Amino acid sequence: METFDDLGMPFPLFKAPVAHARTDPAGTCSVCGTPATIRFCDACYQCFRGGKVDNAIDTELGMVRVEDARLGRTHGLPLGNPPVLGNYELIPQPVDPNFPDETWYHVRIDSQHLFEIIRTPDYYSWQGERWQFCCNRPCAFLGTLPAGALPDSESPADAIANWFRLPDWDAIGDTDFGPLTFYVFQCVSCGGFRYHEDCD
Ligand SMILES: [Zn+2]
Ligand SMILES: [Zn+2]
Known part of the structure; x- marks a missing residue:
């Protein structure tokens, strides 16, 4: 699945697939008026990154x-x-x-x-985002992982860390794994994983 790095629109704190991000569809940037294929708070990448919204x-x-x-x-x-x-x-x-x-x-x-x-960009969630911190700074968001896609023989923390050794978003696809969802982050300083969970 495509990431923002693939699109040439990198975000140091968003490493998840683009499909996990709350974005606005193609249209005119509300700040500079340039047509944009994907928008963030109605603005183009440059204006959003430039702090103009x-x-x-x-x-x-x-x-x-x-x-x-x-x-x-x-x-x-x-x-x-x-x-x-x-x-x-x-x-x-x-x-x-x-x-x-x-x-x-x-x-x-x-x-x-x-x-x-x-x-x-923010990420889609059932109950609202809850960005995680570690080492006194915000973590990078890695993605939205359905709990049902993980083996239940391991603790969630171990199963998440193992899954992200070789993340395969295509294998998750659109399969319905049930509502329990992990929102997974990684510390950009110590590399540790953080997550929160919710349900519909
Ligand atoms: Zn703009
Ligand atoms: Zn840390």
């Missing part, structure tokens, strides 16, 4: 919008007391008087990494 993406560390990338932190997420979230640097937000028991935290991530993630 106002994109936002949901992650396991909270939403990332343009202003979050600029400030070098995610919009954030609610955490318990004391807050526990790996080794991430957290910035508490003011407590909402309507929800006094809940404190939200921004998560500090380098601006350059957050700008990269909002210049990357």
Whole structure:
């Protein structure tokens, strides 16, 4: 199956087949007016990569919008007391008087990494994307893998790592493997796999 690298439109954080990406059909770029065979948030590849569209993406560390990338932190997420979230640097937000028991935290991530993630296509999912992080930066998305395509003799983590040794998307094709789906990522720093799962 074709990837964005095959199309000459590389994305450092999107290594999955093009078919797994949420894109817009061919049309005119909403920014520069050039005809484009594939569009991202209605813009051509160059405008999307150039940061000319106002994109936002949901992650396991909270939403990332343009202003979050600029400030070098995610919009954030609610955490318990004391807050526990790996080794991430957290910035508490003011407590909402309507929800006094809940404190939200921004998560500090380098601006350059957050700008990269909002210049990357989103992926199709049943319940919404949840971009994964490792080594204090966003991982690269490898693809959407139906759980039913993996041997159930192994743990999901082992089965996923084994499958991606020799990924064969053509073998998956359009076969219906059932609704349980793994969204698989790989750390661009340590090479470790990360994933989340959902169902329809
Ligand atoms: Zn354009
Ligand atoms: Zn890592």
